[in-house]
Amino acid sequence: MATIEMKNIVKEYGDGFPAVNDISIDVADGEFLILVGPSGCGKSTLLRMIVGLEDITSGDMVIGGTKVNDLAPRDRNLSMVFQNYALYPHLTVYENIAFPLRLAKASDSEVDAKVREASKTLDLDEHLQRKPGNLSGGQRQRVAMGRAIVRDAKAFLFDEPLSNLDAKLRGQMRTEIARLQKKLGITTVYVTHDQTEAMTLGDRVAVLKRGNLQQLATPRELYEQPVNLFVAGFIGSPPMNFLPATVEGGQVTLPFGTFPLAADKAERTAGKGLLMAGIRPEHFEDVSVIDDGSVDTSRTFEAQIDVREWLGDQQYAYVPYDAEAKVQDQLRELAAESDSESLRTQLVVSLDASSTDTDDENTTLFIDTDRMHLFDPASGENLTVGL
């Protein structure tokens, strides 16, 4: 097992394209680190530089304390787990796991001891004589990991291992990978474009955009304290709502009303002109389902809900609003950059399952302005981070 230190890593391809731009990330021994971002952000390139499949233009890659810039992939002793697990269909599970040991000319007794130990850890004992084609996706994944553990790889590297699977299997495999990684305690770097995978698997998540590291943090911190508009819009489903806002006299004005704002947030943002407010769907509620007397009426507004999606344990409601052309342009730009669905001028709010339709769908909603973020619309910086 080992630490992986990426120090000011730059990758320019032959045509001068900067695919990775000065990225520094330290992965701790045993940590599960996720590289996430939209297509083309450089995450696969970065992973390939860790493994040695891609040259580094400048910067240092240090694995287990040793600089590996010039080491061939086979000398780095890392184990890459591919999308299709690359198992040999004609070999049994036993021989698939044993494969790297046979290549290294290990003795039969050593092979047997190591395969049996891996098989016990991975719960594959009863499948050792079967062929990969007859196994479930989860079992195949375990065989691929077995092959990685027998060679005492320093780290596991995954490149979008679940992207070919249907949604249900993806969920199962995600849990399986998380469980195995915890059990084995092997340093792991995992590339995905899927924010749900990133949030559920990672000890820490590195969010990349166009070759630049945007934020490196725990899933909770990314969700609750995104440093900029890109991270705020990329993490979370349904995504954070973005609204034009101005702050004055301790109050924030949004398209559907003016509400009190916490003093520290107001102080940081007062007099800054037009801002972008960000608020997550769950920070709204239908006032009629909140216990009597506990609602701060200065933070409520009348909303015209046009569609409700009832999910059983909660519901999403859509509230269109008007915004000037400039704001609409900003929202479109943000949607394109964060690779998310188009951000229309509508709120998506997550309401309690017991909230019911009114005749005219005119519902009084509570907005928790304490949980609101305020962004500089030009730089994208979160002005209220940490508050």
Ligand code: ATP
């Ligand atoms: P995806 O999820 O689509 O695979 P990614 O985030 O993994 O995207 P990379 O494959 O790392 O992105 O590519 C990063 C950038 O580098 C892209 O803009 C891509 O066009 C460019 N790139 C990748 N490989 C090469 C190459 N061999 N030559 C030139 N440019 C390349």
